[in-house]
Amino acid sequence: MTRSFEQAMAMFEPALPLAVAYSGGADSTALLVACARQWPGQVVAVHVHHGLQAAGDDFERHCRAFCDRLQVPLVVQKVDARHAPGQSPEAAARHARYQAIDALALHGRAAIQTIAIAQHADDQVETLLLALSRGAGLPGLSAMAAQWQRAGLTYCRPLLQVSSRAIRDWLQAQGVRFIDDPSNVDERFTRNRIRARLLPVLQACFPQFRDTFTRSSRHAAQAQAVLQEVAAEDLTRVGAPPDIKALQALSQPRLANVLRHWLLSVHLVTPTSAQLAALMVQIAACRTRGHQMHLKVGQGFCVRRGGVLDWYNPRPLSPSSTPSCP
Numbered sequence: 001m002t003r004s005f006e007q008a009m010a011m012f013e014p015a016l017p018l019a020v021a022y023s024g025g026a027d028s029t030a031l032l033v034a035c036a037r038q039w040p041g042q043v044v045a046v047h048v049h050h051g052l053q054a055a056g057d058d059f060e061r062h063c064r065a066f067c068d069r070l071q072v073p074l075v076v077q078k079v080d081a082r083h084a085p086g087q088s089p090e091a092a093a094r095h096a097r098y099q100a101i102d103a104l105a106l107h108g109r110a111a112i113q114t115i116a117i118a119q120h121a122d123d124q125v126e127t128l129l130l131a132l133s134r135g136a137g138l139p140g141l142s143a144m145a146a147q148w149q150r151a152g153l154t155y156c157r158p159l160l161q162v163s164s165r166a167i168r169d170w171l172q173a174q175g176v177r178f179i180d181d182p183s184n185v186d187e188r189f190t191r192n193r194i195r196a197r198l199l200p201v202l203q204a205c206f207p208q209f210r211d212t213f214t215r216s217s218r219h220a221a222q223a224q225a226v227l228q229e230v231a232a233e234d235l236t237r238v239g240a241p242p243d244i245k246a247l248q249a250l251s252q253p254r255l256a257n258v259l260r261h262w263l264l265s266v267h268l269v270t271p272t273s274a275q276l277a278a279l280m281v282q283i284a285a286c287r288t289r290g291h292q293m294h295l296k297v298g299q300g301f302c303v304r305r306g307g308v309l310d311w312y313n314p315r316p317l318s319p320s321s322t323p324s325c326p
Contacts, residue, residue: 001161014158015154016039017020019046030158045067049076059181114153115154121160123144125214141220198227235284240266266311282302291313299315
């Protein structure tokens with residue numbers, strides 16, 4: 001269920017020292033202030049300058065001045081977050097942010113144990129609705145994880161059960177100033193249209209939608225965890241690269257599950273639904289020595305090599321083609 005800002009922070013117990021991803025906006029400002037008060041001397045702020053807006057330099061100046069007043073060290077990471085053709089602008093910016101934070105934590109501040117990110121309950125609902133609009137499977141419907149490991153660090157989202165309104169109410173009560181990023185109301189971005197048009201309707205029709213949607217995402221995440229365990233067991237049995245005859249012995253749902261797991265865990269590839277369906281048809285048809293396979297999957301190709309299924313990429317993976325962060 002949704003919590004107050006104070007309740008969420010009381011339950012947050014990160015390993016220290018802690019870095020807070022700080023944009024200067026309301027959510028990250030509230031998280032930074034609360035963490036700095038709770039763990040004085042153990043918190044550093046990380047501001048990523050995306051290089052996408054003319055106001056980016058103003059955001060950086062605001063963050064520097066605010067951190068000086070708060071007596072919290074600030075590290076600014078400048079990145080080029082422009083998106084490649086066919087890539088989502090939001091995904092490109094997110095990928096650049098995580099890379100910058102990883103680099104800081106691993107090389108600039110090696111003692112950092114935890115990275116805190118201020119995404120909240122409304123962000124979680126928007127993520128779920130985006131996943132539904134794209135026909136996502138369980139990984140997408142699981143929305144955002146409250147905690148995960150990346151590059152040897154623990155990432156946390158302590159505010160996932162706190163509404164945006166509750167965060168702003170807390171800031172107002174504290175008399176703390178923040179900046180509003182104008183891109184957050186630009187309805188050219190699907191997420192912003194959801195925020196501006198759908199969330200008010202959901203609030204009117206289903207006042208508890210944040211709780212119920214979040215519960216559905218937790219159920220999806222639990223189911224996905226079970227599928228991951230089954231896929232790992234099946235991959236151990238069929239091998240990596242997988243034996244084609246062993247794959248043919250699996251039911252269709254387990255075959256799809258283990259293929260996704262193999263491609264992602266071994267090759268960092270996520271097949272489309274059409275690619276996966278075509279691959280499964282070819283596996284079923286592969287009954288003779290002369291049967292060949294050469295199917296486009298992700299940025300590379302699935303091929304038959306003797307009795308096993310293999311994947312190769314004729315070109316090295318680019319950073320933008322790696323899996324997105326949770």
